Amino acid sequence: xxxxxxxxxxxxxxxxxxxxxxxxxxxxxxxxxxxxxxxxxxxxxxxxxxxxxxxxxxxxxxxxxxxxxxxxxxxxxxxxxxxxxxxxxxxxxxxxxxxxxxxxxxxxxxxxxxxxxxxxxxxxxxxxxxxxxxxxxxxxxxxxxxxxxxxxxxxxxxxxxxxxxxxxxxxxxxxxxxxxxxxxxxxxxxxxxxxxxxxxxxxxxxxxxxxxxxxxxxxxxxxxxxxxxxxxxxxxxxxxxxxxxxxxxxxxxxxxxxxxxxxxxxxxxxxxxxxxxxxxxxxxxxxxxxxxxxxxxxxxxxxxxxxxxxxxxxxxxxxxxxxxxxxxxxxxxxxxxxxxxxxxxxxxxxxxxxxxxxxxxxxxxxxxxxxxxxxxxxxxxxxxxxxxxxxxxxxxxxxxxxxxxxxxxxxxxxxxxxxxxxxxxxxxxxxxxxxxxxxxxxxxxxxxxxxxxxxxxxxxxxxxxxxx
Ligand code: FPP
Ligand code: MG
Numbered sequence: 001x002x003x004x005x006x007x008x009x010x011x012x013x014x015x016x017x018x019x020x021x022x023x024x025x026x027x028x029x030x031x032x033x034x035x036x037x038x039x040x041x042x043x044x045x046x047x048x049x050x051x052x053x054x055x056x057x058x059x060x061x062x063x064x065x066x067x068x069x070x071x072x073x074x075x076x077x078x079x080x081x082x083x084x085x086x087x088x089x090x091x092x093x094x095x096x097x098x099x100x101x102x103x104x105x106x107x108x109x110x111x112x113x114x115x116x117x118x119x120x121x122x123x124x125x126x127x128x129x130x131x132x133x134x135x136x137x138x139x140x141x142x143x144x145x146x147x148x149x150x151x152x153x154x155x156x157x158x159x160x161x162x163x164x165x166x167x168x169x170x171x172x173x174x175x176x177x178x179x180x181x182x183x184x185x186x187x188x189x190x191x192x193x194x195x196x197x198x199x200x201x202x203x204x205x206x207x208x209x210x211x212x213x214x215x216x217x218x219x220x221x222x223x224x225x226x227x228x229x230x231x232x233x234x235x236x237x238x239x240x241x242x243x244x245x246x247x248x249x250x251x252x253x254x255x256x257x258x259x260x261x262x263x264x265x266x267x268x269x270x271x272x273x274x275x276x277x278x279x280x281x282x283x284x285x286x287x288x289x290x291x292x293x294x295x296x297x298x299x300x301x302x303x304x305x306x307x308x309x310x311x312x313x314x315x316x317x318x319x320x321x322x323x324x325x326x327x328x329x330x331x332x333x334x335x336x337x338x339x340x341x342x343x344x345x346x347x348x349x350x351x352x353x354x355x356x357x358x359x360x361x362x363x364x365x366x367x368x369x370x371x372x373x374x375x376x377x378x379x380x381x382x383x384x385x386x387x388x389x390x391x392x393x394x395x396x397x398x399x400x401x402x403x404x405x406x407x408x409x410x411x412x413x414x415x416x417x418x419x420x421x422x423x424x425x426x427x428x429x430x431x432x433x434x435x436x437x438x439x440x441x442x443x444x445x446x447x448x449x450x451x452x453x454x455x456x457x458x459x460x461x462x463x464x465x466x467x468x
Pocket of ligand 2: 210
C-alpha cells in the first residue's frame with residue numbers, strides 16, 4: 001500500500017478539488033443570488049443597501065483582483081467566501097460613514113485634492129510602494145514577478161524620485177467651512193474592501209477552530225479544502241489586506257486596522273478561556289484539541305465577572321472591526337484629532353457591533369440551520385455561554401455548574417437548551433441589544449442630516465430586527 005502521494009499528485013488533487021469547488025461556488029455565486037441582509041428599515045428611512053448598491057457591487061467584483069496568486073488552490077480558497085452571499089455589513093459601515101462625514105473634517109480639502117490629483121487614483125492604490133522585483137508580489141494584476149534566483153542579486157541604485165506632491169498653498173492655508181459633499185474617496189472604497197478581507201480571514205480561521213461544517217449555506221472552507229489550506233488562505237488574505245492598507249497613505253489608519261487584527265485574536269483567546277470554567281472533558285467538542293490549561297484561566301466566581309468577560313470578548317471579536325473600520329473611514333476623509341466626527345464613528349460602530357453580536361447569539365438558539373446558513377446551537381456545543389445562557393442562569397442556578405464545565409458533562413447541552421428556552425434569556429439578550437442599538441442611534445445626532453445618516457439610523461433597527 002502506498003502511504004505517501006507525491007507532492008505533485010497532492011497538489012494536482014488540491015488544485016482539481018479547488019477548481020471543482022470554485023465552479024460550484026460560482027454556480028451558487030453571490031453575484032447571482034440575492035444578498036442576505038439585516039431587516040430593511042421601516043418605511044420612511046433610507047435603505048443603506050439601496051443607497052450604496054452600485055458601490056457595494058463594484059467593491060465585491062473588484063476585490064477579487066486583489067486576491068490573485070500564481071497558485072490555483074490558493075486563489076480558490078482566498079476567493080471562496082467572497083463568492084457566497086454575505087451581508088457586507090462592515091464595508092457598508094465604512095461607506096456610510098464616508099458619505100455621512102466627507103466634507104466635514106478640517107483636512108477634507110487636502111485629501112480631496114490629493115485624490116483628484118492622483119491620476120487614475122484606482123491604479124495608484126494598486127501600485128506597489130516598493131520596486132516589484134523586491135516586493136515579489138505574485139499577483140497577476142501586477143505582471144512583473146520577482147527577479148530570477150539563478151544569479152546573485154545585483155544592487156540597483158534607484159533613480160531620484162520626484163518629491164511627493166503637496167497641496168498648493170491656497171489649499172493649505174484656506175479656512176475650511178465644513179459642509180457635506182457627495183464625494184466618496186477611492187481610499188475609502190479600498191478601506192471597505194480591506195475590512196471585508198480581514199473579516200473573511202478571521203472566518204477562515206474561525207471555521208477551523210470551531211470545526212464548523214457550514215458557512216453561508218455551503219460547505220465551510222475547512223470542510224471543502226481542509227484545515228491547513230483554510231488557515232493558509234486566511235493568512236494570505238491578511239497579507240494582501242496589509243499591503244493594500246499601506247497604500248492608503250495614512251499611518252493612523254494602518255494603526256487602527258492593525259489593532260483590529262490583534263483584537264480579533266485577543267477576542268478569540270478570551271472566548272477560549274471562556275467563562276472561567278475548567279478545561280472541558282475530551283469528549284466535548286469544546287475541548288477542540290486545545291489545552292485550555294495553557295490559557296491560565298482562573299475560575300470566575302461572580303456572574304458579573306462572566307458578563308464583563310463576555311461583553312469584552314464581544315467587543316474584541318465583533319465590534320472592534322466595525323468601530324475602528326468606521327473611524328478609519330472618517331480619518332481618510334480628513335478628520336483631525338479633536339474633531340467629533342471620528343468619535344461618532346467609533347461610538348456608533350462599537351455599539352452597533354455589540355448589538356449585532358448579541359442578536360447573533362440569540363439567533364443561535366432561535367433560528368434554523370437553513371436560515372442561518374451555519375449550524376444552530378453551535379455556541380453551547382462549543383462550550384460557550386453567551387447572553388441567553390448567562391441570563392438564564394439567573395433563573396435556573398443549576399446552569400452555573402454547566403457553564404463552569406463548559407457544558408461538557410453528559411446531557412449538559414440538552415439540559416441547558418431546555419432550561420434556556422424556558423427562561424427569558426433570549427428575550428433579555430435582545431433587550432440588551434436594543435439598548436446598544438439605541439446608543440448607536442443617539443450618537444448620530446452629532447452628524448448633519450443626510451441620506452447616509454438616515455441609512456445609519458435605519459441600520460440600528462435592521463440589526464436588531466434581523467432573523468438571520
Ligand atoms: C466568528 O465568530 C468569528 C469571529 C468574529 C472572529 C474570529 C477570530 C479569529 C479566529 C482570530 C484570528 C483572526 C484573524 C484576523 C486571522 P463565531 O464563531 O461566534 O460566529 P460563527 O457562528 O459565524 O462562526
Ligand atoms: Mg464560528
